Amino acid sequence: MGGFSSYDREKIKKEMKNASLDVLVIGGGITGSGIALDAVTRGLKTAVVEMQDYAAGTSSRSTKLVHGGLRYLQQFEVKLVAEVGKERAIVYENGPHVTTPEWMMLPFYKGGTYGPFTANIGLRLYDFLAGVKKSERRTMLSPQQALDKEPLIKKDGLKGAGYYVEYKTDDARLTIEVMKKAVEKGALSINYMKVVDLLYDDNHKITGVEVEDQINHDKMKIYAKKIVSATGPWVDEIREMDHSNKGKHLHLSKGVHLVFPQTVFPLKQAIYFDTPDGRMLFAIPREDKTYVGTTDTFYDGNIKHPTMTTEDRDYILKAINYIFPSLNITVDDMESSWSGLRPLIAEEGKKPGEVSRKDEIFISDSGLISMAGGKLTGYRKMAEQAVDTVVKLLKNENGILYQDSETVHLPISGGDVGGSDGFAAFKKQKVQEGTKLGIDEKTAESLVQKYGSNVEKIFEYYQEKQTEAKEEGIDPVVFAQLIYGLEDEMVFKPVDFFIRRSGGLFFHRPWVEEHKDSVIAYMAKALQYTDAQRKEYTEELDNLIYEALHPVDKEN
Numbered sequence: 313m314g315g316f317s318s319y320d321r322e323k324i325k326k327e328m329k330n331a332s333l334d335v336l337v338i339g340g341g342i343t344g345s346g347i348a349l350d351a352v353t354r355g356l357k358t359a360v361v362e363m364q365d366y367a368a369g370t371s372s373r374s375t376k377l378v379h380g381g382l383r384y385l386q387q388f389e390v391k392l393v394a395e396v397g398k399e400r401a402i403v404y405e406n407g408p409h410v411t412t413p414e415w416m417m418l419p420f421y422k423g424g425t426y427g428p429f430t431a432n433i434g435l436r437l438y439d440f441l442a443g444v445k446k447s448e449r450r451t452m453l454s455p456q457q458a459l460d461k462e463p464l465i466k467k468d469g470l471k472g473a474g475y476y477v478e479y480k481t482d483d484a485r486l487t488i489e490v491m492k493k494a495v496e497k498g499a500l501s502i503n504y505m506k507v508v509d510l511l512y513d514d515n516h517k518i519t520g521v522e523v524e525d526q527i528n529h530d531k532m533k534i535y536a537k538k539i540v541s542a543t544g545p546w547v548d549e550i551r552e553m554d555h556s557n558k559g560k561h562l563h564l565s566k567g568v569h570l571v572f573p574q575t576v577f578p579l580k581q582a583i584y585f586d587t588p589d590g591r592m593l594f595a596i597p598r599e600d601k602t603y604v605g606t607t608d609t610f611y612d613g614n615i616k617h618p619t620m621t622t623e624d625r626d627y628i629l630k631a632i633n634y635i636f637p638s639l640n641i642t643v644d645d646m647e648s649s650w651s652g653l654r655p656l657i658a659e660e661g662k663k664p665g666e667v668s669r670k671d672e673i674f675i676s677d678s679g680l681i682s683m684a685g686g687k688l689t690g691y692r693k694m695a696e697q698a699v700d701t702v703v704k705l706l707k708n709e710n711g712i713l714y715q716d717s718e719t720v721h722l723p724i725s726g727g728d729v730g731g732s733d734g735f736a737a738f739k740k741q742k743v744q745e746g747t748k749l750g751i752d753e754k755t756a757e758s759l760v761q762k763y764g765s766n767v768e769k770i771f772e773y774y775q776e777k778q779t780e781a782k783e784e785g786i787d788p789v790v791f792a793q794l795i796y797g798l799e800d801e802m803v804f805k806p807v808d809f810f811i812r813r814s815g816g817l818f819f820h821r822p823w824v825e826e827h828k829d830s831v832i833a834y835m836a837k838a839l840q841y842t843d844a845q846r847k848e849y850t851e852e853l854d855n856l857i858y859e860a861l862h863p864v865d866k867e868n
């Protein structure tokens with residue numbers, strides 16, 4: 313049934329068309345993936361349609377932190393901090409391969425957002441609200457201790473630093489792992505399938521959707537008892553289709569991040585720092601790169617394609633040189649960038665940075681359920697709330713009862729590694745297995761970190777397909793990942809593989825340039841691209857490689 317292979321698209325479509333669905337989720341970002349997993353594990357017959365690739369919207373373009381949101385304390389969002397803080401521990405436990413603790417340093421300077429006193433109180437409150445475990449509670453550092461941790465920070469006026477734990481993630485892989493688990497549990501899910509119309513009964517109650525396959529442009533109708541829109545920045549577009557875009561609406565705010573090689577930006581320690589204009593940015597080391605962000609500006613351009621402008625880029629460069637004055641970072645040092653849109657719920661008279669990050673559920677007169685706002689970190693809880701709503705409605709309408717959410721203790725795909733405590737031993741053992749197969753230690757480590765317990769499948773493909781990889785002229789490790797992407801992760805276009813499944817474009821741009829021709833040649837053959845498709849998909853990747861480094865000043 314179902315499956316998650318790009319070779320099975322037609323089969324999945326047929327099953328969706330014929331299924332008697334309880335819930336159809338529109339959108340395959342982290343919100344839609346979370347909802348699908350929660351719903352299917354409660355026994356609801358569930359399907360998901362995503363118009364682009366999974367996580368191609370905001371869920372691959374965040375700061376990539378699973379965090380308690382210290383800064384929300386400044387806005388007195390105590391409940392949000394408490395809830396999201398507790399959730400991050402659950403997200404970590406259920407997927408330690410995609411979530412890694414990262415100590416964060418918050419330096420304070422004369423006249424900055426935080427001083428030693430406010431930071432101490434803030435971080436203490438944060439530990440308390442978020443239920444932070446003892447080994448990860450905050451400490452306070454003297455100016456010298458702060459400089460020992462990170463000699464690159466500005467020395468002038470340094471009064472000390474707060475030191476506390478956040479969690480790093482790969483947002484797109486977190487999304488795909490949640491979706492894979494939903495599919496493993498029985499959900500039907502397909503990408504490149506766009507909702508183009510909504511279907512209603514005689515009483516104007518929503519009963520289904522019309523979708524258009526974005527690959528071959530086939531159209532079909534899918535019916536379900538409940539339709540949930542988890543379309544992030546597109547929530548208002550779907551509400552518009554439903555004629556219910558009234559009252560509260562979305563406010564889109566763009567955030568840009570820049571990426572540098574460690575050779576030019578050798579950051580040792582993650583830093584959360586003040587900008588000259590009184591905002592706060594993150595600088596985070598990741599493998600052999602450092603990334604910095606984010607901006608926060610009102611956006612009304614093409615939702616599918618937010619881009620970095622010269623102003624965005626220069627703003628971040630200026631902030632970097634302000635806090636890391638010895639670096640003299642310039643445009644030429646950049647290796648990549650990305651831009652994303654925060655789907656915030658508008659609040660009259662507030663600036664983007666002050667608008668609440670809270671999630672909300674809207675139910676329209678037709679019965680369309682929309683979930684908007686929120687955070688990557690809180691996805692599981694948000695999903696539970698959305699499905700609680702669905703289940704309540706189904707109970708009222710049909711008297712059907714479903715079990716409670718079970719996702720608190722459910723590892724996501726790749727997360728069967730013995731929990732957070734067991735992951736180090738698991739990793740050691742699998743790295744040994746990988747090196748025995750002839751994979752070098754660093755590569756084996758990064759594969760285990762990326763795929764968790766699914767690395768076994770990567771190792772299998774690596775062994776089985778050595779000859780084929782050679783014939784195709786593709787590096788055998790890249791080939792194993794590609795086969796896994798095609799057969800087990802619904803990779804259809806080159807950008808799916810090079811951006812969302814591997815993080816390549818953001819963190820390993822030279823790797824993308826090295827492997828793209830051979831990978832595209834194989835994909836074209838395996839997925840039977842037409843000449844036009846091959847040209848279009850190659851251009852799409854090439855444009856994004858270009859835009860990762862070059863500003864687009866007229867947003868399209």
Ligand SMILES: Cc1cc2nc3c(=O)[nH]c(=O)nc-3n(C[C@H](O)[C@H](O)[C@H](O)COP(=O)(O)OP(=O)(O)OC[C@H]3O[C@@H](n4cnc5c(N)ncnc54)[C@H](O)[C@@H]3O)c2cc1C
Nearest residue numbers: 339341342343363369370371374375377507544567688689
């Ligand atoms: C710059 C930035 C930094 C952030 N940093 C963090 C962070 O560090 N930590 C954190 O927890 N959160 C962070 N966030 C917030 C977080 O990324 C978002 O809350 C989250 O990714 C939203 O996910 P979503 O699934 O709701 O939306 P999306 O990921 O955008 O998913 C919506 C999906 O719906 C699909 N869709 C739309 N219309 C249709 C249609 N008609 N038919 C079918 N499919 C459709 C889209 O293609 C899209 O994939 C950040 C956000 C931004 C922008």
